[in-house]
Structure formats: C-alpha cells, structure tokens
Amino acid sequence: MIADTVNxxxxxxxxxxxxxxAYFRASLxxxxxxxxxxxxxxxxxxxxxxxxxSRSTEAWDQGHVPGAVHLPTALIPEQAGQLLDRSxxxxxxxxxxxxxxxxxxALALAELGYQVKExxxxxEYWVREGFEFETWEGHERRTPDSLTxxxxxxxxxx
Numbered sequence: 001m002i003a004d005t006v007n008x009x010x011x012x013x014x015x016x017x018x019x020x021x022a023y024f025r026a027s028l029x030x031x032x033x034x035x036x037x038x039x040x041x042x043x044x045x046x047x048x049x050x051x052x053x054s055r056s057t058e059a060w061d062q063g064h065v066p067g068a069v070h071l072p073t074a075l076i077p078e079q080a081g082q083l084l085d086r087s088x089x090x091x092x093x094x095x096x097x098x099x100x101x102x103x104x105x106a107l108a109l110a111e112l113g114y115q116v117k118e119x120x121x122x123x124e125y126w127v128r129e130g131f132e133f134e135t136w137e138g139h140e141r142r143t144p145d146s147l148t149x150x151x152x153x154x155x156x157x158x
Contacts, residue, residue: 090114
C-alpha cells in the first residue's frame with residue numbers, strides 16, 4: 001500500500017464552504033422533503049402549494065398522497081392549464097428515489113411557466129414514513145419504517 005494514496009471520499013476535494021452553501025441552498029429551492037410536505041398538508045388550511053402525482057392511472061390507483069392532483073407526465077403539456085393555477089407552486093412526485101418521473105414532470109411544468117419543486121423520496125417514502133395515503137379502496141396507513149422515520153412517528157429532528 002502506498003502511504004500517499006487518498007481515500008475515495010477525498011479523491012475529489014470537498015467544495016469551498018461558500019460553494020457548498022450555494023449548492024445546498026439551491027438544492028432546497030428545487031426539492032421538498034416528504035415529511036415537510038406532510039407537515040404542511042397536516043397543518044390545515046391552504047399550504048400554499050399543490051401536490052402533483054405524475055404517475056400512471058394504474059399507479060395512482062395503487063395509492064397516492066391525499067389531495068394530490070393526478071396528471072401523468074406525458075399529459076402535462078396538454079392538461080396542466082386546466083388543472084393547475086400558475087400562481088400556485090407545484091410539488092411533483094413519482095414512485096420513489098429510483099424513478100426520475102417527478103423530475104421530468106417538474107421540468108415539463110417549469111417549461112410551461114409553473115413554479116415547481118420535486119418531493120424527494122416520492123410515494124415510496126411517503127408510505128414508508130407512515131403517512132396516510134389513498135387507494136381506490138379508501139384510506140390506508142402503514143407503520144413507519146424505522147430505516148426511514150422514527151419508529152414512534154413524529155419529527156426526525158433533521
């Protein structure tokens with residue numbers, strides 16, 4: 001082993017603090033956390049945004065965020081103007097972190113002039129964190145996954 005070998009984490013040096021701050025500040029402008037979206041919706045009243053599920057009808061029927069607007073990504077150019085108010089920010093989601101459907105939906109909406117954020121974790125993390133969801137059969141809720149949320153529910157402290 002060569003003593004001067006740099007470990008894989010530091011092979012590319014960390015950004016300067018000012019650059020890192022700008023990057024992370026920008027990230028918060030483009031993304032919303034599942035728990036933050038749930039907290040804003042649970043607070044009652046107008047949260048100041050609309051949640052948009054960009055998945056297929058079959059996926060929507062399996063489960064979706066209560067109160068979300070269903071608009072598959074391919075239909076956004078044709079139907080967004082009938083379903084969404086351009087003055088209200090939109091938070092998009094799809095299946096989960098392994099899917100970029102919410103990113104594609106956010107791009108399509110931004111190109112049409114909407115203010116938009118992507119909900120990190122998508123529907124997968126909504127369910128895994130124990131938030132209520134709707135299916136064609138009614139409302140459901142699962143026990144929070146202790147790998148994604150506090151087992152007793154509530155604020156994760158982050």
